[in-house]
Amino acid sequence: MGLRNHKKAIQITSAIMIAIFGISMLVTGILFLKNNVFGVANHREVIGTVNGTKIYRDDFEREVYSLKNQLKEINQQKIQQLSQVGVSADNIKDVPDNIINEYVLQLIINKEVLLSSAKELGIKISNATVNQDFESYQKQSKLGRKEFAQYLTSVGYNISSFKKSIKDQKTIEKMREKLFSNDKITDEEIKKAYERNKYTQAFANQDFEDVKDQIKENMTQDKDIMILNSYLAKAKQKAKIQFKDKEFEKMYARMTTVVAQNGEYKYTNEAVNEQIVNSVSQTQQGYSEKLVNDLKSTLKTNLDKFVKISNKAKAAGIKADPDLVGVDQLRDYSQKYYNYLIDTYKPDDATLQARFNSKKESYNIPNSISGYVIGEEYQAGQSDFDAAKKQAEDIMKTTTKDNFAAKAKEFSKDPGSANNGGSLGETADLSQLVPEFSNAVRSGKAGDIVGPIKTQFGYHIIYIQSKDPKNENVAKVSHILITPTISEASKQKVIKKVQDLKAEIESKKVAWSTVEKQDKYKFSVKERFKKMVKSDAIPGIGKNDELMNQIFGLQLNGILERNDTTGYYLITKTSEVPFTPATFENSKERVRLELAHEYADKQLEII
Incomplete structure (x- = not known):
């Protein structure tokens, strides 16, 4: 809607x-x-x-x-x-x-x-x-x-x-x-975590520099929670x-x-x-006795498994953090043992070769590019909203309860409700709607037609069909949405803003990375892409095979201007990785890690 x-x-x-x-x-x-x-x-x-x-x-x-x-x-x-x-x-x-x-x-x-x-x-x-x-x-x-x-x-x-x-x-x-x-x-711990998981979905197509801060934050947060839990347990x-x-x-x-x-x-x-x-x-x-029983059963099952894993970890010479106690100590043992299984898994070459041969094509290094998309989506200006408001006011003058559905079908620009006469369903949850719309319904009475109400989407003419006396957030409503038409003048303002940025980049006054990272550069689309392949969607723009081919065809650091229906964009290609067919030697570590994760998962499952 x-x-x-x-x-x-x-x-x-x-x-x-x-x-x-x-x-x-x-x-x-x-x-x-x-x-x-x-x-x-x-x-x-x-x-x-x-x-x-x-x-x-x-x-x-x-x-x-x-x-x-x-x-x-x-x-x-x-x-x-x-x-x-x-x-x-x-x-x-x-x-x-x-x-x-x-x-x-x-x-x-x-x-x-x-x-x-x-x-x-x-x-x-x-x-x-x-x-x-x-x-x-x-x-x-x-x-x-x-x-x-x-x-x-x-x-x-x-x-x-x-x-x-x-x-x-x-x-x-x-x-x-x-x-x-x-x-x-x-x-060292951060680097090991990356090397252990770099071929998993979480880190797909991302280099260490791209994810090291995220890894550190996640590891620190997990450890801090366990330390605080344990401190509280001892204090209690x-x-x-x-x-x-x-x-x-x-x-x-x-x-x-x-x-x-x-x-x-x-x-x-x-x-x-x-x-x-x-x-x-x-x-x-919702709540049920079954939920309670299932939770208790799961806690017992998990606890027994945690203890078995900790015994395996101790036998392997693994030590838990001395500050941890109780279940947090078990969690620490479990994570360290899982990592130990991955790090120490060393299959012979025959096993590695068999896995490589079974899915060789998946180990190819595809042709990919890195770069930036920076631009501004077209937005209606104040004059565009003024025109939409006048249209909404004119429509409202002749709108009644009897012809509301017909008017909605004729004029409303809400694709989710126009064909239904503007209806938002038998009941609408006002808490899930934009506040200007919700407040107008709460303030009105059943049977009222109110508006035009301005929201980020345009102007709404709202028919309050009924209200739930027991819940102010429930009502049956229909609406006619009049959206502003983006004028050529509004588009030209966007184009000039983006072209001015292009001039700054070409004159070396500002770098792509600076624009992408710093908040002072106000653009609605600021995307850095890494290892993008031709089948991907273009960040900030979407799927467009023709445009993707143009981006791949750019010279390194060349700039492509794109006047799209949604906005005006600058696109650059900063690096390219050529297609490299997989060989056993250049895929060996990836195959080992893939098998190691499967092995570790299986070992914990059977404990």
Whole structure:
């Protein structure tokens, strides 16, 4: 329709990601927990303490309320999406209160354990630092002090509690810096990771220089998570966690109940709770007892396999990082053992030759080129939008409920709805539409025809057929979209901008790489391509065999100007790799690595 706003599941051991961010946890882009801590007030009920720090019932209930509502909203969106395509939503059940309660409690405890541990690391945040950040937040809000305080109250804070949340966040940030200060991924480790995986899909057609920063970031992030998880696990063992309310004491006992154990290693219900929330928020299924049982079974199976792999790793002389404990230690053993299997796999030449002969053509080095595509897509100017607005206003003058469908078929430029009389379906999820459109529907009444409403797509005439009284994000609507026609004058502005850049490049005032990397060069298309073959799509432009042949035919560093229907572009070829037929000798290491990955996968599978 053109109106919609355009790693895998959270790992079992990442429940303490709440602590990484200090006061919040992000799950699939959803801020689950807001640290809505009010200032000191009389008669607040204390439900427990973590190393002497009080946990208040109202804080707990506020966070439970927030999480519950957000999970319900996720499920509601699933139900709407499934109903729109005629799929039953009977399996979309809400997460039970007891699981939400346990999940929130475990996150609160994790955060407080880390905050109390900060003292042992000598971490202190001065009031001056907190006040400076507070002033920065207020400045960003563009509100006066009184108005900012009123805003904080509206979202569950006062000035004191907001400053406390800032202090908590800064404390966690400093704590992370200290914990990870010795966590350095060496250049040798990065290079080995690349050499081990350079023929896999992840690094296809990319040189070491292209991906080394990405490899370092991924390796560092994985290691940091394991270090923080392990630090928290050790800190929780020493922590003094007490409850004044029997209800919460029982809750804590349930969430720390072991559900899978193998020797010293174990999973508790904390891991199950996290996986439940993760599953409900990231997949199309809802809560069920089957989901819970499947998760527990998977945890047990994985734990047993992890332990077996760690035993194999120890027998091979592999050592885990001494800072890691529990499941994170097992993860470290598993990754190192997998790498060990790949690095030590040495098949004889006969085995290598047999694999090479079986798929020789796939080892050919194809003719490929590298270079840049930089340009600007044609965009309607203000005069073009003004003309579209006038057309929309003229159409609206004669549009009624009775002729709306006919008008949409005649005038609307929305290919997804015009032929249906402008209808967006039996129900539209307003939360998935651009805000100007959604707000117009929310503000209008059932039966209204509103507009013209300007969005990034043009001007909309909207017929609000009905609204769901129970959900402001659900309505039955139709619309007529009038898009601006890009004038020749608007196109000429784009062409001149791109041609001016060409002159700068040809005069050596600026390099292609500088334009591609630096934000000050404002072009809608800035693409660097590496090892592009003729069957590929052209970055920023798309599939075009004729244009691709022209690019391949360029002299090195020559410039091709392309006036396309979508925009005006400059294209250059900076290097070329000729076709090289595969030989056993030039393909030997690639074949070995291919077989090594298959071997390592098989060995872990049969353990």
